[in-house]
Amino acid sequence: MTEPQSFSELLPNTVGEPTFNEPWQAQAFALTVTAHKQDLFTWDEWATCLSEEITADKAAGGPEDGSNYYALWLSALERLITVKGAATEEELSGLKQAWTESYLATPHGQPVQEP
Amino acid sequence: MPHDSHDHTDPPSDLALRVKALETALTRKGYVDPDAIDAVVDTFETKVGPRNGAAVIAKAWTDPAFKRRLLDDASAACAELGFSGQQGEQLKVVENTDAVHNMVVCTLCSCYPWPVLGLPPSWYKSHAYRSRAVIEPRAVLQEFGVDIPNNKEVRVWDSTAELRYLVLPELPAGTDGFTEDALAELVSRDSMIGTGVAQA
Numbered sequence: 171m172t173e174p175q176s177f178s179e180l181l182p183n184t185v186g187e188p189t190f191n192e193p194w195q196a197q198a199f200a201l202t203v204t205a206h207k208q209d210l211f212t213w214d215e216w217a218t219c220l221s222e223e224i225t226a227d228k229a230a231g232g233p234e235d236g237s238n239y240y241a242l243w244l245s246a247l248e249r250l251i252t253v254k255g256a257a258t259e260e261e262l263s264g265l266k267q268a269w270t271e272s273y274l275a276t277p278h279g280q281p282v283q284e285p
Numbered sequence: 286m287p288h289d290s291h292d293h294t295d296p297p298s299d300l301a302l303r304v305k306a307l308e309t310a311l312t313r314k315g316y317v318d319p320d321a322i323d324a325v326v327d328t329f330e331t332k333v334g335p336r337n338g339a340a341v342i343a344k345a346w347t348d349p350a351f352k353r354r355l356l357d358d359a360s361a362a363c364a365e366l367g368f369s370g371q372q373g374e375q376l377k378v379v380e381n382t383d384a385v386h387n388m389v390v391c392t393l394c395s396c397y398p399w400p401v402l403g404l405p406p407s408w409y410k411s412h413a414y415r416s417r418a419v420i421e422p423r424a425v426l427q428e429f430g431v432d433i434p435n436n437k438e439v440r441v442w443d444s445t446a447e448l449r450y451l452v453l454p455e456l457p458a459g460t461d462g463f464t465e466d467a468l469a470e471l472v473s474r475d476s477m478i479g480t481g482v483a484q485a
Contacts, residue, residue: 189330189404194301199404200325201308203371204317213371217446221393228412236411239395244303257310265306273296282294284309 195240202247211250219253220246334403337368338451339472341401342483343465345378346456356380359451363401372399372449377442380453381479385438388426388479389450390418396444398451402477409478419443429480452477457485 190196206213223242232238251257268285276282296302311317341363345352355362359376363369376398379387391397392415397405408414417425422439426432433439442450454476460468475481 187407192298192301194298194304196326196330197301197304197308197322199329200322201304201311201317203325204321205311206371207321208316210311210316214446217394217396220395224394224412224415228416232412234411234413236407236409236414239407239410241300244300244307248303248307251307251311256314256316257307261310262303262306265309266302269302269305269309270296273294276294278291278294280294 190240192240195243198240198244198247202243205247205251205256210256211254216246216250219250222246223249329399329404333368333370333400335401335472335474335477336469337363337366337403338398338401338474338477339469340465341366341368341451342453342472342477343469345453346468347465352453355453368400370400372397375448376401376451377448378451378453379440379442381455381482383437383455385440386426386431386433386479387440387442387450387452388418388422389442389444389452390415391444392416392419393445396446396449398449401451402474406474426480429475431480431482452479454481454483457483459485 190199202216205211206216220243223246227238227242232242248259248262252259252262265285272285273282297305308317308319308322312319341355344366345355351362351365354365355378359378360369360374362378363376379389381387391409395405395410397409414425419441422441423433426439444450454472456468457471460471463471471483471485473481473483476483
């Protein structure tokens with residue numbers, strides 16, 4: 171059981187914080203909104219899937235401050251996409267490996283090509 | 286092995302690579318268009334945010350007919366000002382009075398009225414706020430610096446994917462003669478979530 175912490179120490183002043191802390195968070199967010207607009211899933215299905223990730227993370231003792239929120243968001247999106255049959259887990263891990271290799275094969279300063 | 290740092294590009298984080306893999310998979314199959322993804326990012330980084338909500342609140346403070354429409358059908362009233370779109374379809378405005386203070390949480394995920402507030406602050410997405418806002422709202426409010434007298438009721442509204450809430454804060458005293466724009470400046474993001482109050 172985590173001791174309740176005060177919001178002032180847990181969550182310092184957040185006025186003026188950036189919308190996204192890292193570019194991948196913006197991409198994951200926008201990918202979700204775009205896929206929903208293309209009717210790949212309903213928003214209700216999305217909210218349910220994200221809730222499940224958040225509930226499981228809380229039960230597993232995840233950070234209280236929400237710092238892993240977009241990581242949970244990404245896991246939810248991967249799961250929903252595979253449940254919907256739009257991609258398989260193997261496909262996603264293969265593409266991740268291909269992107270890694272594409273970075274490693276690109277001289278520093280050159281644009282990285284899609285694998 | 287000798288290592289020349291210029292002969293490759295360091296891959297980004299594991300999380301970033303997973304997003305790239307998803308985007309590539311969905312783009313190749315025609316489910317998403319990369320330009321549409323960029324447009325969504327641009328919208329949320331530059332076009333929507335709590336200034337939209339502040340304009341709605343200031344108008345409600347100065348225009349009684351608009352306020353009635355806002356309390357009756359918030360989505361339609363916000364659309365009058367040009368604020369509509371995803372996560373704003375079913376919006377309910379809850380009014381603070383001298384007897385009631387409203388605050389909003391999403392206990393399950395992070396449902397939030399994007400067209401009027403933009404994306405939620407980090408604390409809104411924390412396990413701590415999700416659980417404590419319901420269990421001990423007055424204590425949470427105190428930590429935000431908001432003291433609610435014991436004779437005032439605190440109502441906590443739990444947002445869902447179907448229905449999202451916006452708090453209409455009380456008009457601060459000493460604002461007679463303020464223009465709508467000047468009033469909008471007094472409306473903070475937190476005052477529209479209910480973890481703050483509008484202050485002159």
